[in-house]
Amino acid sequence: MAGTASRAGSTGRRERLRAETTAEIKDVALELMASGGPEAITLRAIAREMGMTANAIYGYFATRDDLVTVLIGDVYTELADAVDTAWESASADSPATRIQGWAGAFRNWALANPEGFRLVYGDPVPGYDTPHGGAAPEAAHRVCAGLTALAAAAWPYAEHLHESSEFAWSDFDAGLVDKVRADFPGLPPAAVALALRIWGRLHGLVSLEVYGHLRTQTTSPDKLFREEVTQLVRSLDIPLRS
Amino acid sequence: MAGTASRAGSTGRRERLRAETTAEIKDVALELMASGGPEAITLRAIAREMGMTANAIYGYFATRDDLVTVLIGDVYTELADAVDTAWESASADSPATRIQGWAGAFRNWALANPEGFRLVYGDPVPGYDTPHGGAAPEAAHRVCAGLTALAAAAWPYAEHLHESSEFAWSDFDAGLVDKVRADFPGLPPAAVALALRIWGRLHGLVSLEVYGHLRTQTTSPDKLFREEVTQLVRSLDIPLRS
DNA sequence: TGCGGTGACTATACGGCGTGAAGTTTCTAT
DNA sequence: ATAGAAACTTCACGCCGTATAGTCACCGCA
Incomplete structure (x- = not known):
């Protein structure tokens, strides 16, 4: 509502949110890995942790292997x-x-x-x-x-x-x-x-x-x-x- | 039928069959591993290859990890x-x-x-x-x-x-x-x-x-x-x- | 010769996994 | 205001390990 576009830097709000979500996915994945080893990196577990559906992650990474690669x-x-x-x-x-x-x-x-x-x-x-x-x-x-x-x-x-x-x-x-x-x-x-x-x-x-x-x-x-x-x-x- | 107990060596027929099946499970597992890596060692795949049910393997190995350990x-x-x-x-x-x-x-x-x-x-x-x-x-x-x-x-x-x-x-x-x-x-x-x-x-x-x-x-x-x-x-x- | 027990195996089921297809909501740009 | 895109959910499929219960063949013993 207030100051709608004022705080948008070089990128729009959409992209910022997207970048934040991407970062969160990676962070959660790293946390899971730290506590349960690489095999604990699971789309469903990540989604669970983030209060999302596993399939939502496909909007950010084409595949689980892609995520792991990153x-x-x-x-x-x-x-x-x-x-x-x-x-x-x-x-x-x-x-x-x-x-x-x-x-x-x-x-x-x-x-x-x-x-x-x-x-x-x-x-x-x-x-x-x-x-x-x-x-x-x-x-x-x-x-x-x-x-x-x-x-x-x-x-x-x-x-x-x-x-x-x-x-x-x-x-x-x-x-x-x-x-x-x-x-x-x-x-x-x-x-x-x-x-x-x-x-x-x-x-x-x-x-x-x-x-x-x-x-x-x-x-x-x-x-x-x-x-x-x-x-x-x-x-x-x-x-x-x- | 013929020569029932004659060819049973120091062990009975039951044990011999058991040993053979155990060996076959391990062989198939090694084949799967050779062709698809360690992660291809799957109870269901082994059973499929042997014309059995996955659960039959539990008669020989308590758990998949036990099989892998062996x-x-x-x-x-x-x-x-x-x-x-x-x-x-x-x-x-x-x-x-x-x-x-x-x-x-x-x-x-x-x-x-x-x-x-x-x-x-x-x-x-x-x-x-x-x-x-x-x-x-x-x-x-x-x-x-x-x-x-x-x-x-x-x-x-x-x-x-x-x-x-x-x-x-x-x-x-x-x-x-x-x-x-x-x-x-x-x-x-x-x-x-x-x-x-x-x-x-x-x-x-x-x-x-x-x-x-x-x-x-x-x-x-x-x-x-x-x-x-x-x-x-x-x-x-x-x-x-x- | 029949019978009870034991061991090998199957059937069914549960929850978890990656992923595809289709639908719904929410934001954005015109 | 509205069309469209993006974000996200729902449902579905086929994998997986494994637990439980049931089936069937074979064994030793009477």
Whole structure:
């Protein structure tokens, strides 16, 4: 009634409401996931929580898988933000510290958001093959770029250990290659391979831990991870104190 | 009719039929999983395939999760067999070769049975928390024991790199500790930590590959894995040629 | 030879799921 | 004021796991 159109910004009231509802759906979905795992993300449960009908959600997401895809993108982006922040907040003078910071942020995020980790890196709940386009692949590339920065920081120390490496640019995804060659000119393909291998190393322990496979073997996954990172740094011939 | 009880071995006809049906249920379930992923394991689909009613399966497995648990145990045991065989068939004289064999067998099994890998190491399909007892934990311990054998073989070379290690027996599961101290007397806790870290290293790349995260970054996951194993051996100070 | 018990299986049912089609209400732009 | 679009509901279908009750064949024993 009063001040009808006055508070409408660049968008109309309709779109604003729509955006709010969309956000609420995603929020509720994330809450459900946090409390019941990825499989608890159910259109009917979301609708129940919102006082709506399940079918109403189809006005916002074409399908349940579409919703999950968007969620994966959001969550993956949060992860990318977390590790990027850790990387940037560590002194560039000390590659060891930076790597430890990145690795620690990765694990901490995973332990703080185990369901999110499963959503991003595990079976994203029935059927569902990865979407090949959207926020998730972009976040994945950000994480890979971060890893490449890590490898680039290590490269001056580690290069001499990779002289027999047989990697070529053609071994990697074209998009990734473009990004790497733009961001780190002069960096050889072997360093990208190193980046991916570091990813694997960190992902392995964290993944085992999140999925509960470490818990049945060790009571100190934390210590194990720190040791792994220490040995990683050592295996790159990086001095522990810069 | 003829020879009624003659061919009944140590068990009666009733039990034999029962065992056969149980086996058929598991076989069909594994087929469904192979063709449609873990989430395709459905009591109704299995029953359909067998010309039965879904409820008939409840005579053999109390619940769908029970069936899945048994399947995980079976599949995990197959994996343990595969890596054990690879380990034993490689010359004990060359730790490097043995480690490469173990790692290769692990990855090959995972790539040949991606759904099995997901069943064992991923979300085993909705809800479902790990069973804590049965064939799966036993297989897990076998794999860990295999990894410890790996670490034990590497230890003479790698020990000097782990002098600052702070691990104690109390950092590990009591059952695992007993097994290790019986099988490898004299091996310190740090070596068990090394075994678990090696597990993480191998699991990481394989897991990323099975779940399709490597595919979007590299076209040569194979080369990447071989490089990782090579660097693993190198990081343990093991001579490549014994 | 018949009979009671047991184990294998089916029939029916309930609630929950994703989703399609059709209908209803509510807002908006003309 | 009205036409139309957007938001949402209702109803329906076919999946799913699973509980309950009933049916039928086979077993050992008299």
